[in-house]
Amino acid sequence: MFIILRGAAAGYEAEHTARLFFPGADRADTFPDSGDAVAALAGEVTHMVLLRLNDTVVWRTAPAPEGDGEYALCTLLYELLCRQTGITPPWGMMTGVRPVRIIHDLRAAGIPESGIAAHFLEHFRCTPQKFQLARGIADLQRPVLEGADPMDCSVYAGIPFCPSRCSYCSFVSRTVGDKATQALVQPYVDKLCQELTAIRRTVDRCGLRVRTLYIGGGTPTSLSAAQLTQLMGHIADIFDLSALDEYTVEAGRPDCTDAEKLHILKQYGATRISINPQTFSDAVLANIGRRHTAQDIADCFAAARQEGHRNINMDLIAGLPGDTVEGFTRSLQTAISLDPENITVHTLTLKRASDLVVEHRAAAYDDVAAMLEQCGALYAAGYRPYYLYRQKGTLQNLENIGWAKPGTECLYNIYIMEEVHTILSAGAGGSTKLVVPGARRGKIQRIFNFKYPNEYIGRFEEILARKKGVEEFYETSAQTSGQL
Numbered sequence: 001m002f003i004i005l006r007g008a009a010a011g012y013e014a015e016h017t018a019r020l021f022f023p024g025a026d027r028a029d030t031f032p033d034s035g036d037a038v039a040a041l042a043g044e045v046t047h048m049v050l051l052r053l054n055d056t057v058v059w060r061t062a063p064a065p066e067g068d069g070e071y072a073l074c075t076l077l078y079e080l081l082c083r084q085t086g087i088t089p090p091w092g093m094m095t096g097v098r099p100v101r102i103i104h105d106l107r108a109a110g111i112p113e114s115g116i117a118a119h120f121l122e123h124f125r126c127t128p129q130k131f132q133l134a135r136g137i138a139d140l141q142r143p144v145l146e147g148a149d150p151m152d153c154s155v156y157a158g159i160p161f162c163p164s165r166c167s168y169c170s171f172v173s174r175t176v177g178d179k180a181t182q183a184l185v186q187p188y189v190d191k192l193c194q195e196l197t198a199i200r201r202t203v204d205r206c207g208l209r210v211r212t213l214y215i216g217g218g219t220p221t222s223l224s225a226a227q228l229t230q231l232m233g234h235i236a237d238i239f240d241l242s243a244l245d246e247y248t249v250e251a252g253r254p255d256c257t258d259a260e261k262l263h264i265l266k267q268y269g270a271t272r273i274s275i276n277p278q279t280f281s282d283a284v285l286a287n288i289g290r291r292h293t294a295q296d297i298a299d300c301f302a303a304a305r306q307e308g309h310r311n312i313n314m315d316l317i318a319g320l321p322g323d324t325v326e327g328f329t330r331s332l333q334t335a336i337s338l339d340p341e342n343i344t345v346h347t348l349t350l351k352r353a354s355d356l357v358v359e360h361r362a363a364a365y366d367d368v369a370a371m372l373e374q375c376g377a378l379y380a381a382g383y384r385p386y387y388l389y390r391q392k393g394t395l396q397n398l399e400n401i402g403w404a405k406p407g408t409e410c411l412y413n414i415y416i417m418e419e420v421h422t423i424l425s426a427g428a429g430g431s432t433k434l435v436v437p438g439a440r441r442g443k444i445q446r447i448f449n450f451k452y453p454n455e456y457i458g459r460f461e462e463i464l465a466r467k468k469g470v471e472e473f474y475e476t477s478a479q480t481s482g483q484l
């Protein structure tokens, strides 16, 4: 499938409207002589959309409007693709990945609730169920956002190593089992500690307050017990853990998380951990390249409770290879029966496995949508959805949702998703997001670390030099706002 766009109104939104139906399609400059293709052509007088699918060609035209030509073109394209594929995406024409933020922004702009409902239901053509979901999450997040201080920040440390590679993984993560990677781990931890020290100094110089800490990955518990002690001990030395609202460590996978490491996490102050089954089916675990069983996950969870962890998240993924609606339902019920404080349900992002939504529809999409519908059981078990995001490349932009028992919501997830305050990131692939103090929806500036561990280690001084941009950012913000 190819996407062809012509004219000023045929830009990003038109492309992503087409990708709601054909997520793996390629862009092309000209309409190909054969094969599947979708085109959106915005002339000065006329708009035209065209689909060639399985050698059948259909098209629609409409007069180019005076006003919002982009929206008119996308609507024309969306209607054609709904009709021809037989699919109506539940989030409608919305292509953005943060629906909840739209509600926050409309409320901040003084739009009444009826206007917000119209924006979702009529402008975007969302289903009422998806709108209610997003609105409920926005309501729940409201006090967290209203309590945000302009000089708050969070700190993230990334561990780009895992015990083995999952088949669906798109992260930069290296398998600790191989010798070349093993040799990188200790120098990586040493540099990470140095970078965190530099971040601590920056926090002080800028007058920031660290609200949450998050060690993610990769799989942080793929470090040895000694390396984990080094990292978490260093963090405990340089940050005031008693002043934090939350300290999360992703324990991730049971094939590298034992009682000793769970003890270290507790001993050095983690207040929330994540043990991520993805599925409780041994067959599906094998399909995705995991070298552990569902029983190992349950044992790891029990060991975490034994070590005193009282806020545990479990990730599940809907749509894994070989899974079924019944299988996913069993995984969900197993997770609920373990009674973790948080359950996060992701939708598998379909990469370039197939371009054609019509093929997926029979093979995967209907199943994935049915899996997500099972999540209603989480309400009955006392969980509430508290954050939501979508990913480009997920069929019809279906969602990922964090569910939490009341009072156990992960603040870091809300902060990063809603871009409430600055996130200072350490480690390979880290992306520091600088949020303008005092601006509810100001411009975000980013400072990137090198992506791969060997680059991170070898060019570490360059990273420290880049990070000077954090202080410059706050100096400039102080000068322009006069607030600091």
Ligand code: SF4
Residues within 6 Å of the ligand: 161, 162, 164, 165, 166, 168, 169, 170, 171, 173, 217, 218, 219, 252, 253
């Ligand atoms: S545990 Fe996560 S980061 Fe590691 S390989 Fe699997 S999906 Fe990727």
